[in-house]
Amino acid sequence: MTLTAPDASARPDDQRELTEAEEASAQAAFDAIIEADQRIEPRDWMPEAYRKTLIRQISQHAHSEIIGMQPEGNWISRAPSLKRKAILMAKVQDEAGHGLYLYSAAQTLGISRDEMTEQLIESRARYSSIFNYPTPTWADMGAIGWLVDGAAICNQVPLCRASYGPYGRAMVRICKEESFHQRQGFEILLELSQGTPEQHQMAQDAVNRWYWPSLMMFGPPDDESPNSAQSMAWKIKRFSNDELRQRFVGMLVPQAEVLGLTLPDPNLRWNDETKQWDMSEIDWTEFNEVLAGRGPANAQRIQHRRDAHESGAWVREAAAAYAEKQAARERQAA
Amino acid sequence: MASPGDVAGEGWPLYEVFVRANRGLSHVHVGSLHAPDDDMALRNARDLYTRRNEGVSVWVVRSSAITTSDPDQKGAFFESPAGKNYRHAKYYEKSAEVPHL
Numbered sequence: 456m457t458l459t460a461p462d463a464s465a466r467p468d469d470q471r472e473l474t475e476a477e478e479a480s481a482q483a484a485f486d487a488i489i490e491a492d493q494r495i496e497p498r499d500w501m502p503e504a505y506r507k508t509l510i511r512q513i514s515q516h517a518h519s520e521i522i523g524m525q526p527e528g529n530w531i532s533r534a535p536s537l538k539r540k541a542i543l544m545a546k547v548q549d550e551a552g553h554g555l556y557l558y559s560a561a562q563t564l565g566i567s568r569d570e571m572t573e574q575l576i577e578s579r580a581r582y583s584s585i586f587n588y589p590t591p592t593w594a595d596m597g598a599i600g601w602l603v604d605g606a607a608i609c610n611q612v613p614l615c616r617a618s619y620g621p622y623g624r625a626m627v628r629i630c631k632e633e634s635f636h637q638r639q640g641f642e643i644l645l646e647l648s649q650g651t652p653e654q655h656q657m658a659q660d661a662v663n664r665w666y667w668p669s670l671m672m673f674g675p676p677d678d679e680s681p682n683s684a685q686s687m688a689w690k691i692k693r694f695s696n697d698e699l700r701q702r703f704v705g706m707l708v709p710q711a712e713v714l715g716l717t718l719p720d721p722n723l724r725w726n727d728e729t730k731q732w733d734m735s736e737i738d739w740t741e742f743n744e745v746l747a748g749r750g751p752a753n754a755q756r757i758q759h760r761r762d763a764h765e766s767g768a769w770v771r772e773a774a775a776a777y778a779e780k781q782a783a784r785e786r787q788a789a
Numbered sequence: 790m791a792s793p794g795d796v797a798g799e800g801w802p803l804y805e806v807f808v809r810a811n812r813g814l815s816h817v818h819v820g821s822l823h824a825p826d827d828d829m830a831l832r833n834a835r836d837l838y839t840r841r842n843e844g845v846s847v848w849v850v851r852s853s854a855i856t857t858s859d860p861d862q863k864g865a866f867f868e869s870p871a872g873k874n875y876r877h878a879k880y881y882e883k884s885a886e887v888p889h890l
Contacts, residue, residue, distance in 0.1 A: 496860075498860040499860060545840075548836075548840065549840070552836075552837050552840065555822065555837055556820060556837075559820055559821045559822065562803075562821075568800075568823060569800060624820075625820075628820075632841075771800055771801070771825075774801075774825035774826075774829060775800065775801065775825045777825070777826070778825040778826035778829075781826060782826075
């Protein structure tokens with residue numbers, strides 16, 4: 456029996472219906488792979504819920520990268536120097552790349568690229584709500600790099616060991632590239648912080664606006680995160696939301712000192728008894744509002760993506776027509 | 790079996806990308822991408838997978854052109870090397886103490 460196509464042919468509809476006994480043995484094989492900390496690969500049998508969870512998580516992650524190009528893309532033509540402009544273009548280009556790696560990983564689970572694009576522009580799919588906040592000043596580019604990319608790295612490093620092979624491999628590439636993103640943001644803030652009093656204030660304002668949203672990126676508290684336990688059992692997720700949030704805050708504190716900026720939480724202090732950072736309650740009502748699509752820039756982000764997709768249609772069609780014409784010529788010559 | 794590049798509703802076919810990191814190394818699979826034709830696949834592969842000098846040479850191939858082994862048959866398909874550990878040097882223990890062998 457010959458089979459074509461390495462990965463993406465693992466569509467559920469290609470798989471014949473298993474008998475009850477076959478399914479039980481497939482499930483046992485799957486469990487054994489997870490237990491042994493090995494990776495599940497595209498054409499392995501996997502529980503439907505595992506497949507669905509991964510499609511949702513990876514496509515949301517891809518959408519976030521693609522939508523995440525907008526708040527910063529906005530500043531490319533306004534960057535304060537040629538050097539900063541070149542850096543910002545490289546960063547936004549990386550985000551496009553990260554989106555593409557992740558879309559490819561999701562496709563190996565049996566969803567098409569076009570389907571994912573449609574879900575996004577028809578507002579049927581979610582993306583990280585962090586990108587629905589506006590970026591009114593240049594210091595926001597610094598705060599996004601330091602706080603938003605910082606939180607993303609904290610979330611993503613453990614995902615390099617996710618049990619699904621293609622997802623883990625995409626994350627390895629992404630994490631390698633993200634560290635430049637965070638450092639360039641830190642540098643923007645450092646230069647502003649050490650600049651004129653107005654520049655220092657601009658940096659502080661940006662940190663004040665982005666600090667809480669970046670902490671919300673880790674998701675709801677553990678006792679209100681219903682899907683976390685299953686994802687951890689499947690070894691997609693390796694640490695809980697609150698664990699990662701604590702780890703992130705612990706990294707920020709000394710970095711803020713170097714920046715000479717203040718983290719906007721008067722209750723933030725190390726608790727020697729609990730070995731944790733005490734902090735103020737997070738205002739989840741704001742998070743839920745933004746998640747529900749009522750954030751400052753939700754509609755604008757999706758509209759922009761839809762416009763780009765629709766006004767680019769002729770390019771895609773022309774390229775396909777050209778490819779078809781060339782192929783026809785080659786057939787004729789042969 | 791359907792090939793991913795030719796799924797109905799999918800505009801452009803899928804390509805697999807292989808990159809040679811440096812002279813002296815093999816091309817290694819790095820990922821996949823969609824492109825309308827071979828030339829564009831090559832250009833897209835350069836932009837997507839070699840933004841930081843990751844390679845000195847790139848191959849692209851339509852995913853549908855690749856033939857793979859059947860994952861359901863992997864036991865039977867790879868059966869022949871199993872139980873033939875005499876193909877490995879460490880099977881021969883009597884020479885363990887003998888130098889340069």
